[in-house]
Each structure stands twice: as C-alpha cells, then as structure tokens.
Amino acid sequence: MTLPDVAAHPTATALDVLRDVFGYDAFRGEQQQIIETIADGGDALVLMPTGGGKSLCYQIPALVRRGTGVVISPLIALMQDQVDALDALGVRAGFLNSTQDPDQRRAVEQAYRSGELDLLYLAPERLGVESTARLLDQGTIALFAIDEAHCVSQWGHDFRPDYLRLSELAERWPGVPRIALTATATHQTRAEIATRLGLTEARHFVASFDRPNITYRVVPKDNPGRQLLDLLRTEHPGDAGIVYCLSRASVEKTAQQLTDQGIRALPYHAGLPAHVRSANQSTFLREDGVIMVATIAFGMGIDKPDVRFVAHLDLPKSVEGYYQETGRAGRDGLPSTAWLTYGLADVVQQRKMIAESDGDLAHRRKLSAHLDAMLALCETVECRRAQLLRYFGQDHAGSCGACDTCQNPPEAWDGTVPAQKLLSAVFRLDRERNQRFGVGHVVDILRGKSTPKITQWGHDSLTVFGVGEDLSEGEWRSVARQLLALGLLEVDSNHGTLVLTEASAEVLGRRRDVRLRRDPRPASGSTRRPARSGGARPEAAPLSDADQPVFERLRAWRAATAKEQGVPAYVVFHDATLRAVATEQPADLDALSGISGVGQAKLERYGEGILAALHAAG
Template structure:
C-alpha cells in the first residue's frame, strides 16, 4: 500500500465545470441518482450537509463533485489509512488531481504533496483524523483556499455507533477554525440516536439532513441457527458462490485464523484479517482481496469499512453481530455494484451469552450498557422474526417497506410458526398493568409469578397478570418479547431505563381483533440454490468469448497500473459494452462509467477488443 504517488502536476484540473459537466466528463455518468444532485447543490452553495446513504448508493460523488466545482482543495477525513491509496487511484484514473497524506509516505513524498497543496495543484486531499488534528496540518490548511471538508464514515463520532473513534470527537474544530468552509458528513448507517450525536459532536446543527432509503434490494438476507456452522458455510459457498469474492466475519481472532485455514484446506483462496496481524500482512491481504478475483477474506469487524470493491458477492457471519447497525453496515459491503448478493448469518445460544457478557462488562456508563443490551435484543429479534426480514431491518431505521420483499429467507421459505395470540396478549397486558415503566426482566418475573424483592416491593404480585405466564420459561418469554419489539408492537424506551412501552400497533391484538404467528424455532440451515447470487444477467454462451476478452483486457490494464480491476471499469460498464458493442470513441464515451480521462487512458485497448467482436 506504500507505492509512490504520481506527481499531481501531471493532471489537469476540471475546476470551473458545472456539477453536471463534471458528472459526465470526469465520472462518465449522465444522470444523478436519488438525492445526489440536491446534496451536491447544497454543498456547492456553501451550506453544510449530513448524508445517510446506503453502501453503493453513490456517497463519494456527493463530496467529490462539489470539491471539483468549488474553488480550492477539498479535504476528506477518512478513518482507514490503508484504503486511501485505492480511493486516490480511482480518482486519478478519472483525471482528478488527488493525493493523500498519512504515515505510510516517506518524508520527501509527503513534502511533495504539501507543496502541491500550497501551490493549489490539488483538487482532493485525503487525511486520517489523527493527521488532520496535528497543529502542522491545520496550519497548512489555513494557508490555502479550501472548497470543503468531507467527514467520511461519520458514525465513528458516536459512542452509540459500532465503530467509535475518539479522534472523530475533535473534528468540531473544523467549524471553529474554518467557519466559512462547508462541511459534509457521510455515513451508510446511523439510527436516530447516532444521527443526533453526529449532529451535536460535529456542530452540524444548521446542516441539511439527507436520509436516503436504507433498502438494498439486491441483497438476499438469510439467517439460520447454527448446526455445524462450517458445514453450513461450505454448502453455502459451494452451492451458490463458488469462485466468488466474499467476506466471512468471526468474533474472535483465533476463529478468524482457524476458519481461513480450514477454507484453504477445502480448496478456497481464503485470507485472514484482524488487528493482531502485522500491518504489512493486513495491507497485503487487503490488496489481494481488492485486486484478485475469487478471494475470500475471513475477518473480525476490523475489516471492511470504506472498502470500495463493487463485486463482493456474499457476506457471511459465523457469529452474531452485536447490533443491527453493525449487521447492516457489514452486510452492505456485498453487492455494491447492484448485482445480486447474499448475506448469511449463523447464530447460536453461545453468541447470545458471549455478547450479553460483553455488554454487561462494558466500561461505559450504566446507560451505555443498557443501550448495548437493547441493541443486542433488537438483533436477536431480527433473527427470530417470522415475517419479512427486510421490513424489520428497515423499520429499525424508521423506514417502512409497504410489502414483503420476496428476497429474504422468511419470504422465500416461510418458517414454522405457532399461534402466539394468547401469549402475546398476556405479555402486552402485563406491560400495561405494570405501568409501562419496567424492563423485560421485571415484566417476565411478574408473568411467571416470581416472588422477587422488586415484584413484592411494587405490589405487582397483586396484579391480575401476576403468574399467568408460569407455563413458559424465561427464555421463551424473552423470545416472544424480542419478536414483538422488532415487529413494532412494543418499544424499548432507552431514556427510561429500558422500560417496555406499548405502541399503537398493539391495540388490535389487545382487543382480540388480530392474531399473531410467532416463530417456533430458528429455521435450520438449508443448501443454497445453485447460482442464487450470480451476477445480474447471465452472459449468453454466444457472448462469453467477448465477455472474457473484455475482462482480460481490464485485468491487464489494472495490473499495468497497479490498481484493482474496478478502478479501470466496473462490471456494469463491461456489460454495457457487451450489449452495445461500440466501435468508435464517440460511441464508447456514451457507455455509463466512461469519462473523458478513462476514454483517453483505456479507450484504445477496449475498442481494439470490441472491433474483434462486431455484431
């Protein structure tokens, strides 16, 4: 990851262009997606923005285009040094004068970049927060015109998020020291509480908020109880993802290494990645994952933030994530190109115990520990739910999906259920009778007729709901409760010590006007259907020779430039070439993803291939 950066003076600046012109000529696209144009116009106009957009939704353009459209250099704060070079290489391939400053650079190279910045010869500069906050760096930035500050992976600022970074807490200095420079904070996942903390900690109270849909319809969600998890993983990969790139997440470093070794023994190209490995080995494994086909990385959550690889076809969890935010962020690394991908999660009782202990032993405040437990319960609820998983996942982020998705395991193979109407009515009534002021443990104690000190203290042994649930175990009631929370019949008030409270949705159940089916047991693992997550449209046999020739051309150019293949062109661009068979530079320029710079750099090579395969 430490290869020299080309001289920024060698590239031409696209400043003075309009956002639409930059979109077309620099990045090779004709239309903005979703709220991109509104976000870009906001920042170009000098206002701040907080952007929540799912992975693969086009967040990068939301700060890259304003940085090119405004005068001065755009500064991007990114949490992972190892990813900066790939991001810079992709920009440079598009003709953008981009560079990074971090500890991987030798002093003379860092000085060259600083001189380019002072000479106003950079459009975008990537910095880690640690580097940005150094007095020398801040002094350097005060001496040059700046177009914007982009704070990527902004959820790192939140102690409630899943990737807390203390250095992000000090980024409010940007508002204090550079009040006239617009700031844009971006993340792929943040619930309402995390969004509020990002706003507060980064002084973004005046920023416009842009919250895109969290839905990733191309990802198929599959969750199953552990039953020989290695065999389940092997079946999953062999029957749907043979030769595909993927990520397998494990909770511990030892499990990462043993799982990677085992996958290699099964004939897969698998590499371990965790914080305990030497930095150069981690960088090498990440480089191979980005630049080679069919590599599987087995990792802790230390891997994946900011990964730009578009063709990750699967993400598998061999242990339960600690929150829905973490699950969403990690599964979102699959299918960035929009083609079908699969997210497999295997979970068991040991995961629940282990994560529960981690939450209980957290060094945070009592409120923080309650929040951790609440998040874990929501994650468990998602595992146990019998209705559409995507609807439940989106509801967690305050988004409603009107109809079941048809692309998750519970939609495709509905689980076995039981009539939970009576049990649900008992639980909801008990929440109501105890005043909606108590957490799950106390409500379940009342239901089961416990003589605990707390039950007796509040006189809850005198309630009509006392003991009416003695026929079920505490674990069963917790399972019912989790499903009711995730389905929106109950909510947990984190500001009232985790008190369970009824929602409007539960009224028909309490009145006896509605029935509810609850999951019996987590569905056993099933074999993946062959080819379930193949790239969007299968290549017809008669077109396969040209498809392979285009891929070979891309691989050769990528190897010559020392960059991942997707930096040259994404698969979607190659498929459009396959369909249109352009024979001239003008026709090639009309292909989505082919901008002026890439036409100049790569056009002749691809046209030579295409001319060998006319319609």
C-alpha cells in the same frame, strides 16, 4: 475535454462533471440537491447507504468549486487506493498520512499550496497537528468532507476520539462548506453527529437505507463451516466475499478450512502483524475472487464494488453493525447475498459478553437493547427488509421477494405450551433441587433421555421428565433460543446455565401467550435476487451463453491492466461496466463512450485496450 479542463472551466456544471469525468448520465436520489447545497456554500449531513454514491456528493462540489476539497477519513490503509481510483478518472488527488516518507509529504504539500490538487485526503488525527492547519491556511479550501461521520458517536463500535475535534473546522475556517457523510445512523446517532460536529443548522439528507440488490438470509447454525462451504459452492463459486467471525481463532480456523477446500481465503484480525494485514487487504482489493475472513476490525471504507456476498458465522452485536457490514456487498448494484448463521450458543455468548463488559449499568442496558433488536431481526416471521428499514425509521411495504422470509415464509406457531414446559423444567431444577444446568441437559430432560448425567442427578424423577417427546432436539433448541431472544429466559453469565426472568412468571401463570417461529426448510432451487432499479450506476446486464466468454475475456484484460499499473481491478472498470461492454459490444470509441461508467479520462486511457480485448473475444 479532459477533467482539468472541465473542473477549471467557470461554466462547468455538476452535471458536466458527472458525465465527462465519472461517465454517468444522471444523478441518483438526492445527489443533485446535496451537491448543489455544498457547491453553493451550504453545509450538509448526509445519510446514504453503502453503494449509494456518497463520494460523488463531495467529489463533484470539490471539482466545481474553486480550491481543494479536503476529505477527513479514518481509513489510512485505503487512501492510496482512493487516490488511484481518482487518478484513473483524471482527478488530481493526494493524501497526507503516516505511511509517507518526507519527500512524498513535501510533494503533496507543494501541490496543495500551488492549487494543483482537486482533493486532499487527511486522517482526523492530522488536523490536531498545528503544522497541518497552517498548511491548509496556505491554500484555498473548497470544502471539508467528513467521511464515516458515525465515528463521532461514542455509542458506536467505530468511535474515534479524534473526530470530536472536527467541530473546530467551522471556527478556524468559517465560510468553508462542510459535509458529513455516513452509511449507518439511527435518529439518535444522527442527532449526536449533528451536535458533536456543529452541524445542527446544516441541511439533513436521509436517503433510503434499502439495498434492493441484496438478498438477506438467516439460517439456524448447524455445522457453520459446512454451511458456509455449501453457500460458496452452490451460489458463489469464484466470487469475492467477506466472512465475518467473532473471534480471531475462528477467523484463522475458517480461512484455513476454506483454503484446504481449494478456495482462496485470507485472514484479517487485529492480532496479525500489520504487514500481514496490509498485504491480505491489498490482495483482496486488487485481485478477483478472493475471500476475506475477518473480525469486524476489517471493512470500513472498503470500496471494492464486486463483493458478491457477506457471510456472518456469528451473531452481530447490533443491527447497525450488521447493516454496515452487509452493506459492503454489492456496491456495484449487482445481485449479492447477506447470509447469517446463528444459534443458541451465539445468544448465550453475547449475553455473557454484555454482563462482563466495562461500563456502568446504563451502558450495559444500551448493549442489551442493541442485541435485542438484532435478535428480533433474526427471529422475525415478517419480511426482513421491512424490519431492517423500520429499525432506521423508514417504512417498507414488506414482501420484498429478496429475503428468506419472503422467498420461503416461516411458520408462526403457538409455542405457549412448549415454552411452559421448558420454563417449568428450569424452575424445578432451580427451586426444588437448587440446581442449574445448560440448555442441552434441560432438553434431554424434556425429551426423556436417560443419560448418565440425568441418572446420576436423579432428574429422571422430575415431573417434567419426558413431557417434550413430541419435539426434536433441534426444535427444543429453537424454542430455547427464541425464549432467550424474547427475554423469557436468561443465561447465568458465570456458568452458562439457564435461569428464569421476571417475565417468565407471566408464561408459567398462563397470563401470556408465546408465538414462535418455526425454522423453515431450505427452499429448493436458486433464490431470486433482483438487481437494483434506477440510478447512475450501471445496471445488471444479463449475460447470454455467447456473452459470458466475452465478459471473462474482458475481466482477464482488466486484471492484466490493473496488475501492470499496480491498482485494484475495479479502478480500471467495474464488473457492471464490463458486463455492459460484453452485452452491447461497442464497435468504436464513440460507441464505448456511451456506456455507463466510461468517462472521458478512462476512455482515453483504456478505450483502445478494452476494444482490442473485446474484438479478440469475438
């Protein structure tokens, strides 16, 4: 039975659609309750991590209910790929946006009026055009799905003014159920979404933010280009991934460095011509093993399931941004890495950017609070996963076994005396000499280095000269970085020099102890990255030496098939499904239909081809 038969059948259930269309046998978490709420005509606000199956929460109700599900999404550049993925499942989908010519728009509009679309994707700005509203009035709307709902939050970095108008949906189309979805929101942001979208009476579903298949690692910055190259060569050779950089110049430099090393990497930032950004994004989505080096302008809504790592070469501005960006790894549930390198210069740069930012004092305080939370996550001696989840108001027992602080626990040590020495050096430079210097000069003073600069300024006569010979330069920089993170030290935004804070007096006056984190040595050997347990997505199928070449043959078949059809490779099948096929080696179509991720439409479209590739591999 094909999808139109299932979806149009009056007795088709959500579970029927899940099995026959999407190829999964069971719902995950609260998916079933969410789907039933919308299918029964209720409203819902859904917080679910990336890769948690959010799209099914509106796609299945749209197929069960009469009419067309209207999806509001800011991701114009990705709508074609989203429609292609649904088409491969046999779902009748279309979109309306500025990339289409008049004939294409008319064809989609006619299909909607005729009831021939199961899902229609719209950009939020189109709903502000009266002609779009009149078009929707001419068909039957099954539901409204507001994707990336955090874009309505004016505190967020993805704020879109057009989202503020979406509260009008209930006024113009009363009785049509609405579902708002996001992967990232604190309690405050969730309340803001509900208020601005008129969903205060909606049922709220908050899934766990935990992504057990992702290993979180933070390392001190020391030649980040070389550190990134080591990560790629030792842990992710040939894998697809995303590398985030703070500046456009850093994006270009890093992409070129990787290319020079024989690694296929492409740049993405707002300064590139639109056609270059579009081409690079398309290559990343449609080909295997491509690395995208980008600013945070890239990534929202990227539905590439086999991103095996997300690397940050600069400190993210907030925990929300970090969680959202790292969440683009491992959407298929297979082991993935979230890797971040940061150092003292990152803290200095972020503090300076906040001081120079637009907005009033309250806005800058908000930015500072976001940065403080991010620094606390970086400097924690506890389980990073537990701290990350705690930020979003969720408990975790800790000791996850899949973050660096669990795999290679850092040492917490009494840094009170070193903190007093460093703060005293800053104090004496400022109060006795009316001078301020950067961290490098202060560290040289503490370590007793008679540099030309120190001799010139007579700083070798200070009482603190040479009192810190017991710590290395790297250790002192770590102390300074953590004092900045703790608010015991600040950076003058105009000159990049160190200054004391009000809290510094508590340490200098011996009224406050300072516990610091000693950066651990890298653990030897590979790290354990467990696959996610439970859920409707395919599990990580371990590949034996005999199965590995079969899997590679299936990937080659998939790549050729995807290229022939002009769609991303994951539209054909996810890696996890290919792993299961390589491991179980089904003998016929009936056996193939029992593998997770193989729905009816894909069985009919790709079944013979994948079996031929499988048998050729054998």
